[in-house]
Amino acid sequence: MTQQLDAVRRTPLNRDRVLKAAVALADASGFDSLSMRRLADVLGVVPMALYKHVANKEELLDGMVASLIGEIDPPVPDADWKSAVRLRVLSARRALQRHPWARQAIESRTNKTPAVLDYMESFIGTFLTGGFTADLTHHVMHALGGRMWGFTQELFDEPAGTTAESPPDAPPEAQAAMFEQMAARYPNIVAIATSVRHDEGSVVGHGCDDQLEFEFALDLLLDGFERLREQGWSSRQARSDRS
Amino acid sequence: MTQQLDAVRRTPLNRDRVLKAAVALADASGFDSLSMRRLADVLGVVPMALYKHVANKEELLDGMVASLIGEIDPPVPDADWKSAVRLRVLSARRALQRHPWARQAIESRTNKTPAVLDYMESFIGTFLTGGFTADLTHHVMHALGGRMWGFTQELFDEPAGTTAESPPDAPPEAQAAMFEQMAARYPNIVAIATSVRHDEGSVVGHGCDDQLEFEFALDLLLDGFERLREQGWSSRQARSDRS
């Protein structure tokens, strides 16, 4: 019986199981509560046991990001650059939405692992074979910034009207009062917050269509890229234009 | 004499001094080594003393961000929306470059402090008075994402060719070998990395002109905004276009 238990508990625990457990834990409890100790607990093992499979927490996070990249669809082969990029970015975005910890993980990383480099490599390739110069591609990659990962620095994480001082579970009349205050002090913010989705009958315009926002910016950039590419943009010319 | 020392040491230590010291410490030692304990040390005080002036570390960070916002130039009064936004963003960027910790601080914050709201409020106002609909402004703000803070999710923090496995202080022939490996495995990355600034004679194209990159993306977006505004873009129309 002791042997049976051992057999169960001691399914070897390799690097892969560690990574999978880390992803699951982060999925369930969030990036901040992913600690080596909690992870070890989940795996029924003592914290230091993890260090036989990952060098340290940094490497664990790198591995998690790598596994995330593995979930991103490869580039579709016979598409023009624009839809290829678009599809890939939206696939990355879906992966990110499945794993809410990913944004923080990516932002915390200094990148440069092979998995990340491979992803960028193939991403860049799509532009180059799409007729972009290396020069323009360089700038384009910068402009995409985090968006190539499928996220944007979000400015409105929560429904507008929720500030540090107003918990979302306040009584309705308090919320209404809060809204008045907001409207008085931040008329512009309230104006744009309520401008969207007023068709849903919510006064405060709860949240907005993140997907639409994301695609809005993405397409704006893609269209811009296209225009530059067509007019043979180069950084040398841009530099002299500016001076 | 004891009294003199006391007089010096005991300059009251108010919230403002705490924040200033925190900013100075973060400027000097980086975001990661800003701890309540180190901060207390710097101020010649015991850690818990800080909690008489800030509720907790979160609030300290919020205060630091607020002070950062204070360094951003107010919008220039008689400019068209485009140059007003452009100038303001570039001013924000300058503030961020003075305070390297700021990006991490901002990313770690859930925002929504009055200082942040004020900043956004006035930012949005520039678009609205510039003839943008609330609808379009909403999307525009999303598209700007982190850029309104003066930073982008950077993909190339370090010179290309520096990976986790190759310290920048390796002997030259090792670096050359590394470069060959990179070029073999990541031809696209190397292509775009070396495409810029090859006029400076560096093989690896050390770094790139961050400012240029930033303005490239910013202007791409601003031009896109302008086009949409001129053609009377609305999200309703965009939604039906897509379906």
Added chain:
DNA sequence: AAGCTAGGTGTACGGGGTACACTTGTCAAG
């Protein structure tokens, strides 16, 4: 049988944020 090795353990260290009870210096009211 001997010994090597991979995987798991136990203990311990230095760091972090902060709760809570405490002293101390200052100043106004009695």
Added chain:
DNA sequence: CTTGACAAGTGTACCCCGTACACCTAGCTT
């Protein structure tokens, strides 16, 4: 002058974290 309230600073302690290091143990190789 005393008193006592209050704000500012202190000391101790708790629980969390990542991880260095010495150790044990099972199983396989020689």
